[in-house]
Amino acid sequence: MYFVHPQIKLNTKNLKPIFNCFLKTPDLESLEDKLAFYFPNKKIIFTDMGRSAFQIIVEKLNLRNTQMLVPAYICDIFFPIFKKYNIQPIFLDINIKTFNIKIEEIEQKINPAIKSILIPHIYGLSNDMEKISLLAQKYNLKIIEDCAHSFDHKYNNKYLGNFGDAALFSLYKIFPTCRGGMIVLPVQNTVDLPKTRFSSRDFISFLNCFSLFAFLFKSFGSSAVGGSTAQKMIKKEKSFQPSRINKVSLNLFQYFLENEQKNLEKRIKLGLFFQNELKKLGFEIQNSQNNSFCYLSALVPENLNRDVLVKKLRKYKIFCTRIWHTPIILNPEVQKKYNLNLAEFPNTIEIAQRIINFPLQSHYNKKDIENIINKLKLLIN
Numbered sequence: 027m028y029f030v031h032p033q034i035k036l037n038t039k040n041l042k043p044i045f046n047c048f049l050k051t052p053d054l055e056s057l058e059d060k061l062a063f064y065f066p067n068k069k070i071i072f073t074d075m076g077r078s079a080f081q082i083i084v085e086k087l088n089l090r091n092t093q094m095l096v097p098a099y100i101c102d103i104f105f106p107i108f109k110k111y112n113i114q115p116i117f118l119d120i121n122i123k124t125f126n127i128k129i130e131e132i133e134q135k136i137n138p139a140i141k142s143i144l145i146p147h148i149y150g151l152s153n154d155m156e157k158i159s160l161l162a163q164k165y166n167l168k169i170i171e172d173c174a175h176s177f178d179h180k181y182n183n184k185y186l187g188n189f190g191d192a193a194l195f196s197l198y199k200i201f202p203t204c205r206g207g208m209i210v211l212p213v214q215n216t217v218d219l220p221k222t223r224f225s226s227r228d229f230i231s232f233l234n235c236f237s238l239f240a241f242l243f244k245s246f247g248s249s250a251v252g253g254s255t256a257q258k259m260i261k262k263e264k265s266f267q268p269s270r271i272n273k274v275s276l277n278l279f280q281y282f283l284e285n286e287q288k289n290l291e292k293r294i295k296l297g298l299f300f301q302n303e304l305k306k307l308g309f310e311i312q313n314s315q316n317n318s319f320c321y322l323s324a325l326v327p328e329n330l331n332r333d334v335l336v337k338k339l340r341k342y343k344i345f346c347t348r349i350w351h352t353p354i355i356l357n358p359e360v361q362k363k364y365n366l367n368l369a370e371f372p373n374t375i376e377i378a379q380r381i382i383n384f385p386l387q388s389h390y391n392k393k394d395i396e397n398i399i400n401k402l403k404l405l406i407n
């Protein structure tokens with residue numbers, strides 16, 4: 027069984043430490059020491075989710091009542107936050123090869139009310155931060171790096187998350203932590219957040235990190251009714267007000283962080299093999315040599331129906347997703363509020379129609395990828 031969200035493979039070595047994550051008090055000092063390796067001279071703040079990290083960044087950078095450059099290809103969880111802070115997003119189309127923003131559109135769309143730019147490194151592929159930093163300097167823009175899809179990933183020998191005025195992370199997308207966001211800010215910042223507790227909903231998310239439960243949830247969960255294309259466990263913030271990460275998730279993050287570098291190396295190697303095999307089948311792959319995310323994204327061949335393929339793969343217990351088949355600019359409310367002309371975003375619309383995310387967990391080996399490819403061949407032929 028193959029899933030795109032982070033999975034835990036239990037064995038005799040990790041059983042006890044994972045169990046302990048439910049009992050112990052997080053060792054914040056050693057976690058901060060470890061993170062100082064990735065983010066030297068920065069302040070790290072843990073939040074309930076990445077979206078609450080974004081809210082705090084908006085407040086810290088004073089971006090209320092301003093305009094922000096934002097990729098058209100991003101999820102619409104940002105919409106309520108834009109509304110709350112009266113931020114007008116100015117959308118940029120994306121590059122069809124990298125799935126990151128078209129940098130050339132920055133200068134075409136710039137205006138004096140724009141005070142910041144949101145830079146997500148989509149599916150773990152870094153943006154050209156050199157070019158973006160120069161433009162940000164020229165137009166006095168604050169850079170918010172969105173590292174929800176990338177941890178432990180370097181650009182020009184420096185870890186992503188160190189290039190902007192602030193960075194946000196979504197820990198549970200990369201580590202099986204149930205919950206968690208993280209902010210990287212200049213060192214002088216402090217943020218006081220209300221506590222949250224590990225809830226029954228978090229426990230279900232924890233169970234979802236194990237293949238058997240993930241399979242049961244996908245097969246019999248409420249979202250499975252009607253057999254939608256790619257059921258998912260939708261994570262919601264516990265409150266729209268930003269809050270702190272719970273202790274169990276923080277412990278799980280600290281535990282899984284220990285092996286991250288080894289896991290990443292493995293994923294990158296397997297990812298390259300996976301990409302080559304997909305190319306042979308006519309898929310277009312994200313132009314990357316070192317994708318660091320825990321799933322592998324590609325565009326289905328033009329003559330294939332992506333949604334039918336995703337459904338058929340489920341019969342072989344291969345659970346792909348379509349993130350994002352409905353990016354923010356396809357939300358009708360967003361279109362209405364910002365008076366969008368979709369003709370300005372041809373690449374975003376094409377990618378939304380053809381994107382497919384394949385499972386790529388750190389514990390896979392070549393045989394797993396071959397298995398997925400063989401099933402794809404059967405379906406395509």
Ligand SMILES: Cc1ncc(COP(=O)(O)O)c(C=O)c1O
Nearest residue numbers: 075076077101103146172174196
């Ligand atoms: C690129 C990107 N940024 C930010 C977020 C928000 O992260 P979270 O789900 O932890 O709030 C998401 C996911 O929803 C995302 O995909």
